[in-house]
Amino acid sequence: MRRRLTSFDKVPALLWDDWRWQLRNRITTLDELWRVVPPDESETERLRHVVAQFPLSITPYYASLIDFDDRQCPIRRQVVPSIEEIEDSGGVEDPLGEVEQSPVQNVIQIYPDRVALTAVKQCPVFCRFCFRKRLFSTAREGAGCGLEKSIEYIRGTPQIKDVLVTGGDPLIASDSFLERLLKSLRSIPHVEIIRIGTRAPVVLPQRITPGLCAILSRYHPLWVNTHFNHPKEITPEAQEACDKLSRAGIPLGNQSVLLKGVNDDPDTMRELVRGLVRMRVRPYYLFQCHLVRGTRHFRTTIEQGLRISGALRGHVSGIANPLFVVDTPDGKVPVLPRRGLKRREGDFVVLETFRGTEWREYNPT
Numbered sequence: 001m002r003r004r005l006t007s008f009d010k011v012p013a014l015l016w017d018d019w020r021w022q023l024r025n026r027i028t029t030l031d032e033l034w035r036v037v038p039p040d041e042s043e044t045e046r047l048r049h050v051v052a053q054f055p056l057s058i059t060p061y062y063a064s065l066i067d068f069d070d071r072q073c074p075i076r077r078q079v080v081p082s083i084e085e086i087e088d089s090g091g092v093e094d095p096l097g098e099v100e101q102s103p104v105q106n107v108i109q110i111y112p113d114r115v116a117l118t119a120v121k122q123c124p125v126f127c128r129f130c131f132r133k134r135l136f137s138t139a140r141e142g143a144g145c146g147l148e149k150s151i152e153y154i155r156g157t158p159q160i161k162d163v164l165v166t167g168g169d170p171l172i173a174s175d176s177f178l179e180r181l182l183k184s185l186r187s188i189p190h191v192e193i194i195r196i197g198t199r200a201p202v203v204l205p206q207r208i209t210p211g212l213c214a215i216l217s218r219y220h221p222l223w224v225n226t227h228f229n230h231p232k233e234i235t236p237e238a239q240e241a242c243d244k245l246s247r248a249g250i251p252l253g254n255q256s257v258l259l260k261g262v263n264d265d266p267d268t269m270r271e272l273v274r275g276l277v278r279m280r281v282r283p284y285y286l287f288q289c290h291l292v293r294g295t296r297h298f299r300t301t302i303e304q305g306l307r308i309s310g311a312l313r314g315h316v317s318g319i320a321n322p323l324f325v326v327d328t329p330d331g332k333v334p335v336l337p338r339r340g341l342k343r344r345e346g347d348f349v350v351l352e353t354f355r356g357t358e359w360r361e362y363n364p365t
């Protein structure tokens, strides 16, 4: 059940709907947190160590989605610290080897024709499962640090056709910063596509203002990839944010992470992908949770991901099917359910359908 947070219930709608107010009033300490979610008081002292290592940040809006009466609430699980984070000695800080694959500050280049530009090292909300946790646990760089050199690198590397502006979350930056950044990227003749990776429609939908949409629409072709993990995140506010982006001509995709206790069952995932396509957001990737230190309690098996992926195929529209991938230092590897091509029988191939039946398709050699 969604309810306005007690400590914020007197906030006028004008402020609540202002993304800057939401940022200024983020919950960043355990004492603030226990005022809005059921406390883990017996754990508070140990949780202080967790927060010292991996900071806490939740917008009042996203905190308002937490079900106060449900300790297993999937929204709570994504953002409320857990002692399991410091009990996990497995995993690594940088599972994709991004530090080594960074030719210049802020640029990660794993593929020949594309780069990720980590323009901003902050996020409205710190997700406990984040694969770039290392960015939050170390330096607190402001937006734009070293960006001139990053842009110069992209300008001097003609094989780069596609720039993914990411972070952190780039939409935490001001309109003027984003406009300058997009203008610089658009002035590079070989950059064909600009993409923005952001969780703002999920955790800070107030950020999607008409002014921001007007800026983004000046730099087409520009795509936005967002990051919904659970159907509870598809609120009227999130729908309105996605609708504004779509009306600005921006194609929207969604990347989800498979998270234990959040979305690791077929029913939840079906509800999520259906909700996404209803608001014109194409489910794009479903990621196996990365092997990041401090996230073991979120990890499911690849086989579980395959089962979920297999349970979607044929049961939801083709456009609602995300590709299940394992992200590796050498790029994303799609992992497909073992349906499809079974064997050849003379001039026929035998295919397995989503119903588990076999179909013989005439296909002479």
Ligand code: SF4
Pocket (backbone or CB within 6 Å): 122, 123, 125, 126, 127, 129, 130, 131, 132, 167, 168, 169, 199, 227
């Ligand atoms: S919004 Fe994205 S980058 Fe930021 S903490 Fe969450 S998963 Fe990590």
